[in-house]
Amino acid sequence: MARTRFSDARPAVDSRLRVRYKDTDQMGIAHHSNHVVWFEIGRTDLCRVAGLEYRRIEELGWVLVVTEIGCRYRGPFRYDDEVLIRTQVEEGNPRLIRFCYQLIEAGSGEVRAEGFSSHVWVDKATRRPRAATPEVFAKFAQFLG
Amino acid sequence: MARTRFSDARPAVDSRLRVRYKDTDQMGIAHHSNHVVWFEIGRTDLCRVAGLEYRRIEELGWVLVVTEIGCRYRGPFRYDDEVLIRTQVEEGNPRLIRFCYQLIEAGSGEVRAEGFSSHVWVDKATRRPRAATPEVFAKFAQFLG
Amino acid sequence: MARTRFSDARPAVDSRLRVRYKDTDQMGIAHHSNHVVWFEIGRTDLCRVAGLEYRRIEELGWVLVVTEIGCRYRGPFRYDDEVLIRTQVEEGNPRLIRFCYQLIEAGSGEVRAEGFSSHVWVDKATRRPRAATPEVFAKFAQFLG
Amino acid sequence: MARTRFSDARPAVDSRLRVRYKDTDQMGIAHHSNHVVWFEIGRTDLCRVAGLEYRRIEELGWVLVVTEIGCRYRGPFRYDDEVLIRTQVEEGNPRLIRFCYQLIEAGSGEVRAEGFSSHVWVDKATRRPRAATPEVFAKFAQFLG
Numbered sequence: 001m002a003r004t005r006f007s008d009a010r011p012a013v014d015s016r017l018r019v020r021y022k023d024t025d026q027m028g029i030a031h032h033s034n035h036v037v038w039f040e041i042g043r044t045d046l047c048r049v050a051g052l053e054y055r056r057i058e059e060l061g062w063v064l065v066v067t068e069i070g071c072r073y074r075g076p077f078r079y080d081d082e083v084l085i086r087t088q089v090e091e092g093n094p095r096l097i098r099f100c101y102q103l104i105e106a107g108s109g110e111v112r113a114e115g116f117s118s119h120v121w122v123d124k125a126t127r128r129p130r131a132a133t134p135e136v137f138a139k140f141a142q143f144l145g
Numbered sequence: 146m147a148r149t150r151f152s153d154a155r156p157a158v159d160s161r162l163r164v165r166y167k168d169t170d171q172m173g174i175a176h177h178s179n180h181v182v183w184f185e186i187g188r189t190d191l192c193r194v195a196g197l198e199y200r201r202i203e204e205l206g207w208v209l210v211v212t213e214i215g216c217r218y219r220g221p222f223r224y225d226d227e228v229l230i231r232t233q234v235e236e237g238n239p240r241l242i243r244f245c246y247q248l249i250e251a252g253s254g255e256v257r258a259e260g261f262s263s264h265v266w267v268d269k270a271t272r273r274p275r276a277a278t279p280e281v282f283a284k285f286a287q288f289l290g
Numbered sequence: 291m292a293r294t295r296f297s298d299a300r301p302a303v304d305s306r307l308r309v310r311y312k313d314t315d316q317m318g319i320a321h322h323s324n325h326v327v328w329f330e331i332g333r334t335d336l337c338r339v340a341g342l343e344y345r346r347i348e349e350l351g352w353v354l355v356v357t358e359i360g361c362r363y364r365g366p367f368r369y370d371d372e373v374l375i376r377t378q379v380e381e382g383n384p385r386l387i388r389f390c391y392q393l394i395e396a397g398s399g400e401v402r403a404e405g406f407s408s409h410v411w412v413d414k415a416t417r418r419p420r421a422a423t424p425e426v427f428a429k430f431a432q433f434l435g
Numbered sequence: 436m437a438r439t440r441f442s443d444a445r446p447a448v449d450s451r452l453r454v455r456y457k458d459t460d461q462m463g464i465a466h467h468s469n470h471v472v473w474f475e476i477g478r479t480d481l482c483r484v485a486g487l488e489y490r491r492i493e494e495l496g497w498v499l500v501v502t503e504i505g506c507r508y509r510g511p512f513r514y515d516d517e518v519l520i521r522t523q524v525e526e527g528n529p530r531l532i533r534f535c536y537q538l539i540e541a542g543s544g545e546v547r548a549e550g551f552s553s554h555v556w557v558d559k560a561t562r563r564p565r566a567a568t569p570e571v572f573a574k575f576a577q578f579l580g
Contacts, residue, residue, distance in 0.1 A: 021334065021344070022178060022327045024171040026224060026493075031167050032501040033475075036468040037312045044311065044370070054311070055370045066467040070505040079171060080334070080345045166479065166489070167472045171348075177356040178326040182457045185323075189456065189515070199456070200515045211322040215360040225479070225490045312468060314461040316514060321457055369461055 006088060006100050006114060010145040013046040015085040016106065019077050029076035035113050036069055039101045042087035043117070046099070050139040062130065064097065064119040071115035075105075082106035089143035094131040096120055097140060151233060151245050151259060155290035158191040160230040161251065164222050174221035180258050181214055184246045187232035188262070191244070195284040207275065209242065209264040216260035220250075227251035234288035239276040241265055242285060296378060296390050296404060300435040303336040305375040306396065309367050319366035325403050326359055329391045332377035333407070336389070340429040352420065354387065354409040361405035365395075372396035379433035384421040386410055387430060441523060441535050441549060445580035448481040450520040451541065454512050464511035470548050471504055474536045477522035478552070481534070485574040497565065499532065499554040506550035510540075517541035524578035529566040531555055532575060 006012075017038070025031040047054040057064065077083055084104040091098045096118065103113040123130035132140075151157075162183070170176040192199040202209065222228055229249040236243045241263065248258040268275035277285075296302075307328065315321040337344040347354065367373055374394040381388045386408065393403040413420035422430075441447075452473065460466040482489040492499065512518060519539040526533045531553065538548040558565035567575075 018334075020327065021170055021330055022176055025166055026169040026171065026173045027498055027500075028171045032504065033167060033468055033471040036471055037310065040311055040468075044308075053370065063462055065462075066508055068505070068507045069467065070503070072503045073501055080343065163479075165472065166475055172353055172355075177359065178323055178330075181323040181326055182455065185456055189453075198515065208317055210317075211363055213360070213362045214322065215358070217358045218356055225488065311460055312466055315456060316459040316461065316463045318461045323457060 005090065006086070006102050007145060010088045010090075011143050012086045012088045013042070013049045015042050015045040015087070017041065017083050017085070019079050019081045019083060021079055024079050029078055030081075032071070032073060034077075035071050035073070035103060035115065038083060038085050038103060039069070039071075039087075039099070039115055039117055042085040042101050043099045045085075046087045046089070046143065047139075050143065052136065052139040057136070058124060060136065061124050062132065062136075063122050063124050065122045066117055066119055068118040069115065071113055073113050075110060075112040077103070077105060077112055089140050090116060092137070092140050092144060094121065094134070094137045095129065150235065151231070151247050152290060155233045155235075156288050157231045157233050158187070158194045160187050160190040160232070162186065162228050162230070164224050164226045164228060166224055169224050172221075174223055175226075177216070177218060179222075180216050180218070180248060180260065183228060183230050183248060184214070184216075184232075184244070184260055184262055187230040187246050188244045190230075191232045191234070191288065192284075195288065197281065197284040202281070203269060205281070206269050207277065207281075208267050208269045210267045211262055212265055213263040214260065216258055218258050220255060220257040222248070222250060222257055234285050235261060237282070237285050237289060239266065239279070239282045240274065295380065296376070296392050297435060300378045300380075301433050302376045302378045303332065303339045305332050305335040305377070307331065307373050307375070309369050309371045309373060311369055314369050319368055320371075322361070322363060324367075325361050325363070325393060325405065328373060328375050328393060329359070329361075329377075329389070329405055329407055332375040332391050333389045335375075336377045336379070336433065337429075340433065342426065342429040347426070348414060350426065351414050352422065352426075353412050353414050355412045356407055356409055358408040359405065361403055363403050365400060365402040367393070367395060367402055379430050380406060382427070382430050382434060384411065384424070384427045385419065440525065441521070441537050442580060445523045445525075446578050447521045447523045448477070448484045450477050450480040450522070452476065452518050452520070454514050454516045454518060456514055459514050462511075464513055465516075467506070467508060469512075470506050470508070470538060470550065473518060473520050473538060474504070474506075474522075474534070474550060474552055477520040477536050478534045480520075481522045481524070481578065482574075485578065487571065487574040492571070493559060495571070496559050497567065497571075498557050498559050500557045501552055501554055503553040504550065506548055508548050510545060510547040512538070512540060512547055524575050525551060527572070527575050527579060529556065529569070529572045530564065
């Protein structure tokens with residue numbers, strides 16, 4: 001995860017949710033697999049703010065296939081905590097895009113986890129790589145620092 | 146749920162799984178939404194035993210759409226407990242099928258939950274009701290008492 | 291489910307969420323087990339509006355154990371749909387409480403699912419039934435019609 | 436993830452499961468967050484084979500808190516595919532333990548994903564780091580190459 005850098009120099013999109021009872025485990029904290037789902041909510045919201053809803057991306061014939069994810073856990077989230085998800089486009093080009101994320105406990109402002117996800121642009125029908133067109137990629141390029 | 150009757154007079158298909166850590170919640174027990182997923186595993190295995198894997202049903206152009214579910218909880222499952230899922234076809238015809246389930250803690254033999262799910266046969270492409278053909282329905286009819 | 295009646299004569303608490311990509315299945319719709327989780331979000335919000343957050347209930351030494359759930363599915367939710375959860379206290383006393391729910395697709399206003407959940411008041415430490423005190427129960431009684 | 440090396444020189448523990456319908460998403464493949472849950476199943480089984488069930492670890496007063504996870508996705512899993520989880524102890528000492536995983540489609544033998552999880556030994560009551568005793572750690576040391 002050495003390359004992952006959430007940077008104050010880049011624009012970020014914020015999402016908020018509350019930890020669900022379903023998200024907890026018998027350790028009394030949100031299970032660590034939820035963070036991966038929360039990242040997905042963050043990038044869905046970034047797509048929306050970018051002006052290209054993810055469901056529109058699929059309608060246009062692409063899927064963004066996940067090729068790698070990583071998460072570092074710094075502290076737990078508990079039931080009913082408000083989670084602030086901060087999402088950035090860390091790097092991207094018409095073939096690859098990499099998002100990075102901070103998960104912040106909104107009450108305290110503490111960063112409780114950080115992570116990234118890497119994706120390739122894939123043709124929805126053929127499931128083969130297909131580059132994003134300039135006008136599609138431009139939606140995300142505005143988020144590069 | 147008055148109509149749901151798991152009956153020793155009908156054949157049942159057994160599935161086994163262990164409660165995952167992810168399935169637990171901060172009450173220290175398996176979250177009650179898992180039971181609905183376990184029912185689905187039970188009917189997937191019943192389809193397999195019936196000689197018509199559920200994935201084959203979708204390849205043939207149907208989906209089995211859920212129209213109702215219900216579950217009564219008699220006792221908790223805990224992390225790493227072995228769950229025995231017993232699945233029956235409670236009633237069925239070429240348009241509707243209703244499965245019923247017992248969830249048993251395998252160590253003690255105790256029934257910890259009972260439930261059902263009702264489904265309609267739907268055309269995968271049009272999403273309109275489409276009756277099962279006699280040869281498809283026959284796979285399930287063998288499980289009626 | 292004959293007894294479940296969502297009634298315009300009773301107060302309801304509204305919650306809103308969006309269907310997550312994670313919630314979809316290969317049928318292209320939100321998997322039917324999510325509805326059970328959405329019900330839980332509805333009653334969590336009802337507790338908050340009632341002035342007694344569910345996490346406070348556990349701090350006070352109770353857990354609300356689920357004894358039965360049911361859901362009727364009238365139409366699918368799709369990725370990124372906004373779900374309006376409407377939650378009511380259908381019946382209750384210091385030993386038992388039953389919530390009922392409507393799940394509405396916010397864009398169209400259509401009721402896509404209805405359901406209920408029944409619970410008993412249980413002592414968190416002993417896991418034995420323990421009646422709610424009058425002041426705790428009063429928080430919920432205000433929602434009875 | 437540069438440090439993660441699944442190695443044929445170390446003992447591995449194998450687990451098997453089938454992709455559940457619930458695990459699929461509207462892309463028609465197992466959602467990428469499931470892999471994190473499958474890793475957990477792998478290390479649960481490794482603990483069992485090691486002679487120290489994870490539930491026993493918690494009874495003894497520890498929890499293994501996740502500090503980092505990573506996963507590389509090489510190809511999709513589909514509904515009803517059999518997943519072979521291969522789990523190793525990549526490195527470990529009485530304070531830290533790192534597992535690595537391969538996820539193999541059992542029918543073809545193809546490695547579809549690889550990943551790791553890092554953990555610290557934490558006191559269940561105080562939630563502070565507490566080193567594993569030699570006899571506890573020995574259970575895992577036998578898996579180091």
